[in-house]
Amino acid sequence: MVLWFTENHSPTVRFSVKLEKQLFSGSSDFQKIEVFQTEEFGKILALDGLIMVTEKDEFIYHDMITHVPMATNPNIKKVLVIGAGDGGTIRELTRYDSIEQIDMVEIDELVVDVCKEYLPQTASKLDDPRVNLFFEDGLRYVRSKENEYDLIIVDSTDPFGPGEGLFTKEFYGNCYKALTDDGILVNQHESPFYEEDAAGMKKAHQRIIGYFPICHVYQVHIPTYPSGHWLFGFASKKYHPINDLDADSWNKLGIQTKYYNTDIHVGSFALPNYVKEQLKDVE
Amino acid sequence: MVLWFTENHSPTVRFSVKLEKQLFSGSSDFQKIEVFQTEEFGKILALDGLIMVTEKDEFIYHDMITHVPMATNPNIKKVLVIGAGDGGTIRELTRYDSIEQIDMVEIDELVVDVCKEYLPQTASKLDDPRVNLFFEDGLRYVRSKENEYDLIIVDSTDPFGPGEGLFTKEFYGNCYKALTDDGILVNQHESPFYEEDAAGMKKAHQRIIGYFPICHVYQVHIPTYPSGHWLFGFASKKYHPINDLDADSWNKLGIQTKYYNTDIHVGSFALPNYVKEQLKDVE
Numbered sequence: 081m082v083l084w085f086t087e088n089h090s091p092t093v094r095f096s097v098k099l100e101k102q103l104f105s106g107s108s109d110f111q112k113i114e115v116f117q118t119e120e121f122g123k124i125l126a127l128d129g130l131i132m133v134t135e136k137d138e139f140i141y142h143d144m145i146t147h148v149p150m151a152t153n154p155n156i157k158k159v160l161v162i163g164a165g166d167g168g169t170i171r172e173l174t175r176y177d178s179i180e181q182i183d184m185v186e187i188d189e190l191v192v193d194v195c196k197e198y199l200p201q202t203a204s205k206l207d208d209p210r211v212n213l214f215f216e217d218g219l220r221y222v223r224s225k226e227n228e229y230d231l232i233i234v235d236s237t238d239p240f241g242p243g244e245g246l247f248t249k250e251f252y253g254n255c256y257k258a259l260t261d262d263g264i265l266v267n268q269h270e271s272p273f274y275e276e277d278a279a280g281m282k283k284a285h286q287r288i289i290g291y292f293p294i295c296h297v298y299q300v301h302i303p304t305y306p307s308g309h310w311l312f313g314f315a316s317k318k319y320h321p322i323n324d325l326d327a328d329s330w331n332k333l334g335i336q337t338k339y340y341n342t343d344i345h346v347g348s349f350a351l352p353n354y355v356k357e358q359l360k361d362v363e
Numbered sequence: 364m365v366l367w368f369t370e371n372h373s374p375t376v377r378f379s380v381k382l383e384k385q386l387f388s389g390s391s392d393f394q395k396i397e398v399f400q401t402e403e404f405g406k407i408l409a410l411d412g413l414i415m416v417t418e419k420d421e422f423i424y425h426d427m428i429t430h431v432p433m434a435t436n437p438n439i440k441k442v443l444v445i446g447a448g449d450g451g452t453i454r455e456l457t458r459y460d461s462i463e464q465i466d467m468v469e470i471d472e473l474v475v476d477v478c479k480e481y482l483p484q485t486a487s488k489l490d491d492p493r494v495n496l497f498f499e500d501g502l503r504y505v506r507s508k509e510n511e512y513d514l515i516i517v518d519s520t521d522p523f524g525p526g527e528g529l530f531t532k533e534f535y536g537n538c539y540k541a542l543t544d545d546g547i548l549v550n551q552h553e554s555p556f557y558e559e560d561a562a563g564m565k566k567a568h569q570r571i572i573g574y575f576p577i578c579h580v581y582q583v584h585i586p587t588y589p590s591g592h593w594l595f596g597f598a599s600k601k602y603h604p605i606n607d608l609d610a611d612s613w614n615k616l617g618i619q620t621k622y623y624n625t626d627i628h629v630g631s632f633a634l635p636n637y638v639k640e641q642l643k644d645v646e
Contacts, residue, residue, distance in 0.1 A: 343633035
């Protein structure tokens with residue numbers, strides 16, 4: 081029997097991957113969690129039927145959500161990561177000796193357990209001594225924090241299901257409060273192409289610009305996400321993602337990456353006109 | 364009955380689009396030609412079972428294959444377009460009053476006839492008085508040309524089937540010869556992500572750098588092509604695609620575009636490290 085994993089990218093568009101076998105299937109209080117072995121992508125993690133991580137292209141997402149803020153402000157010492165249960169964002173952060181503390185808040189402990197067992201490629205650094213793991217609602221966690229983090233990374237699922245609260249006004253307002261005076265917020269920002277994703281993107285942008293004086297959106301090629309055209313949000317109190325980039329300093333760190341470099345850092349903030357129009361619609 | 368169009372993006376990855384109806388199906392001497400009506404993408408043109416053009420995202424491909432060279436050298440007057448049967452590249456070129464002559468060489472007349480009937484969105488400018496249509500093999504056409512064109516655009520299918528000759532050493536050498544001393548060659552350059560596409564990309568790059576002193580590759584988000592991560596090649600005798608870009612002059616032309624702008628022109632030449640490595644492998 082040949083098994084395929086199929087994800088709807090829109091109501092009338094489907095993306096299917098041939099499976100070698102299912103490695104895990106289970107349900108937490110929050111979502112359905114599956115891990116598959118595939119020929120094309122290696123192992124795949126799917127949550128509620130949507131591909132979150134594949135071994136073949138996870139480096140793209142994790143490079144771009146992490147190194148863009150880190151290269152903009154090399155003095156980041158204390159980081160809050162919300163979501164990110166697969167551990168890939170943490171893995172990239174732990175490559176910076178300058179980071180002293182990483183608090184990670186993931187609502188679903190089972191995701192972390194499953195990734196530790198089946199996806200060591202991303203989960204291997206979750207036991208770094210600088211990492212504190214909290215299994216709770218990120219929305220609630222951030223409420224009580226004030227002037228504490230230099231960087232918050234929102235590595236969430238989509239704005240429906242367990243990730244919904246991480247796209248609300250209240251959440252972004254609390255992130256602003258939880259950041260220091262030169263703090264940066266980076267969030268996964270959905271995609272401009274298919275209608276439902278674009279609605280999420282516009283909503284996120286509209287809410288973030290209500291709080292932060294510096295707001296930019298940057299784009300990445302992620303082949304296993306719908307349309308392959310994915311966005312991140314860069315919101316900041318002080319640092320500008322291009323003007324304050326210190327490319328020489330970052331390059332001196334000697335961090336080897338497969339996607340990120342300081343040229344693509346700058347290049348990724350140049351958006352197509354149709355995406356700029358979508359963002360302008362809500363500004 | 365619900366019908367789907369399915370394309371293999373790799374041997375184990377499939378992309379499927381729900382069809383409203385089939386508008387045309389026929390075979391020429393060269394390939395199978397189909398046009399479908401879909402909800403998500405409007406009309407789709409498929410050749411030999413591969414999506415070539417959709418009404419929803421064709422603007423991305425056509426903007427980026429055309430405006431990048433035109434903004435680099437605003438004095439382009441005589442253009443050769445090879446392939447491009449859907450007409451989208453011609454449509455964009457005809458927006459420049461400064462262009463005096465466009466020779467288009469498409470091997471398959473039936474593609475042009477079908478697009479004129481079913482895809483006026485792209486084919487509408489094929490009767491511009493500056494356009495000369497030749498229905499013949501581009502490889503053969505270019506052999507006899509010398510020092511004639513300011514710009515050659517290779518808007519081809521993949522490097523197998525009827526497009527195969529447009530990825531050969533002989534072809535690129537003849538393009539070099541057919542260009543004037545400040546000529547530019549832009550070609551569709553496949554994709555870095557899936558193995559077969561990446562092989563085509565490396566082969567094209569290896570062969571082009573054998574002739575042209577200035578060779579760069581730039582990237583575009585095309586959601587309906589495999590992986591959504593597509594590349595174009597920019598090869599040139601004199602003009603550098605970034606150093607010689609005159610953004611002010613281009614912006615003064617007032618050409619309205621949905622994807623291209625002079626920032627993304629520059630940004631699109633910043634490639635991920637893994638793509639740079641692939642190109643370096645063959646340099």
